[in-house]
Amino acid sequence: MSALKLMRCSSCPRLRASIGIGSVRHAASKPRHDYDLVVLGGGSAGLACAKEAADCGARVLCFDFVKPSPAGTRWGIGGTCVNVGCIPKKLMHQASLLGEAVHEAVAYGWNVNDQDLRPDWRKLVRSVQNHIKSVNWVTRVDLRDKKVEYVNSLGAFLDPHTIEYATRSGLERRQVTAEHVVVAVGGRPRYPDIPGAVELGITSDDIFSYEREPGRTLVVGAGYVGLECACFLKGLGYEPTVMVRSIVLRGFDRQMSELLAAMMAERGVPFLGTTIPRSVERQADGRLLVRYHNTATGADGSDVFDTVLWAIGRRGLVEDLHLPAAGVRTHGDKIVVDAAEATSVPHIFAVGDIVYGRPELTPVAILAGRLLARRLFAGATQLMDYADVATTVFTPLEYSCVGMSEETAIELRGADNIEVLHGYYKPTEFFIPQKSVRHCYLKAVAEISGDQKILGLHYIGPVAGEVIQGFAAALKSGLTVKTLLSTVGIHPTTAEEFTRLSITKRSGRDPTPASCCS
Incomplete structure (x- = not known):
């Protein structure tokens, strides 16, 4: 066992006994409950918490159950990210980029016959689903190896310590008790309350299969899910249209969000702005007639589509948990927790997307789950830090950011106390195929005085997530403008553009470079 794991789990019952420092529970004593921990939900947060707790010697039971979507889609263990989120999304994003790269290869001298270049949608879906099924299998094996008991059933509270569930046959209901309970059931996509929405539309739960x-x-919907789906569909040769109720990428930096929308429009993705759907009707030819209303002009309109994909947000899955029986407080369809992920009932916790007011991101859920398990069963004290969490929107030119948006920084610190360094740039690999560099842009939001601590970094360009991941660690460590600009960049990369920022918005100078080396 590594020194790190020994230190982290030195108070775990199993480890303490094995290294001769005693056991938390006397061998002759009988546990008060069937399990030390019951986890409701087998997604990223729940699995991370369950496995970490088991590593620390806890007796763990994990419930997971997937209700079919209205379109009939269902999946295995692993939660949204593995089955209908991050993983299949990134794979389809990659498929889209590969199609674009094949066309670019011609400019680089490759002899590519692109007359019939088009994707095989069914083959792509099969490949994606085969990978997902392999991850489902590995997850099941991992739980078994770590001695986490797994029940494919929907667990619900009977009282604060008792969970009730249906057996596999559904003919019998059973009960288990737990010292601690962690709720990690996540969420599912919302549907608009209009005629035909549920019967005729699909969501991200369905598109990947x-x-x-x-x-x-x-x-x-014009959140990150809607924009990502629209972009990979466009890249695969289909014709998406994005309907926007108000603004794109609500909650993100406004300038970057608008640049991203402009990039999509340049690539042929049309937007229906300030528009809401009214109804969806199936026509005689099987296609879908969508009626809609422009809230700005008051005009009504309609159009015909083959598919309607709802990406208008997600709801927490609290309705089947019987939370009132346990006394757990909620805020709408989310659970309220404190800084230690504890709910209004001290021994009941919640992590992941079901939590009110926390970032709905897989890495956040995983780390929060692990840290919670260590606090419960390994004597640790570290709390999850939800500040400065990096994220990426996987569009053809990706948008990645960490820290504050320009608007948030100005709101919290005042416009006179904020400096924004920014610049457009020209990726070297874009030159030969003559790809548009119009929207390749980055900026650093910083304090104006002292060492100019950086509050936020924003980047639109190739492999943005890979670029920002490293800078995220630097920002968490107190990165300053001085340190950033004294760092030698790797040439020719796009990441080095952060080390060359020299123009401030305040100066009014043109942030467009003359060449890749200017």
């Missing part, structure tokens, strides 16, 4: 080609698709 969709058996027929999506064709001309209306994507309703």
Whole structure:
């Protein structure tokens, strides 16, 4: 066992006994409950917490159950990220980029016959689903190896310490008790309350296993899920249209969000701005007639699509948990927790997307789950730090950021106390295929005085997530403008552009470079 793991789990019952420092529970004593920990939910947060707790000697039971989507889609253990989120999304994003790269290869001298270059949607879906099924299998094996008991059933509270569930046959209900309970059931996509929405539309729960080609698709919603789906559909040769109720990428930096939308429009993705859907009707030819209303002009309109994909947000899955029976307080469809992830009932905790007011991101859920398990069963004290969490929108030019948006920094510190260094740049690999560099842009939001501590970094360009991940650690460590600009960049990369920022917005100078080396 590594020194780190020995230090972290030195108070775990199993480890303490093995290294001769005693056991938390006397061998002759009988546990008060069936399990030390019951986890409700087998997604990123729940699995991370369950496995970490088991590593520390706790007796752990994990419940997981997936209700089919209205379109009939269901999946195995692993939660949203593995089955209908981050993983299949990134794979389809990659498929889209590969198609673009094949066209670019011609400019680089490759002899590519692109007359019939088009994707096989069904083959792509099969490949994605085969990978997901392999991850489901590995997850099951990992739980078994770590001695985490797994029940494929929907667990619900009977009282604060008792969980009730149906057996596999559904003919019998059983009960277990737990010293601690962690709720990590996540969420599912919302549907608008309009005629035809549920019966005729699909969501991100369905698109990654969709058996027929999506064709001309209306994507309703302009959050990161909607924009990502629209972009990989466009890259695969389909014709998406994005319907925007108000603004794109609410909650992100406004300038960067608008640049991203402009990039999509330049690539041929149309937007229906300030528009909401009214109804969806199936026509005689099987296509979908969507009626909609422009809230700014008051005009009504309609159009016909092959597929309608709802991406209007997600709801927490609290309705089946019987939380009132346990006394757990909620805020709408989310659970309220304190800094230690404890709910209004001290021995009941919640982690992941079900928590009110926390970032709905897989890495956040995983780390929060692990840290919680260590506090419960390894004597640790470290709390999850939800500040300065990096994230990426996987569009053709990706947008990645960490820290504050420009608007948030100005709101919290005042415009006179904020300096924004920014610049456009030209990726070297874009020159030969003559790809547009119009929207390749980055900026650093910093304090104006002292060492100019950096409060936020924002980047639109190739492999943005890979670029920002390293800078995220630097920002968490107190990165300053002086340190950033004294760092020698790796040439020719796009990441080095952060080390060359020299123009401030305040100066009014043109942030467009003359060449890749200017």
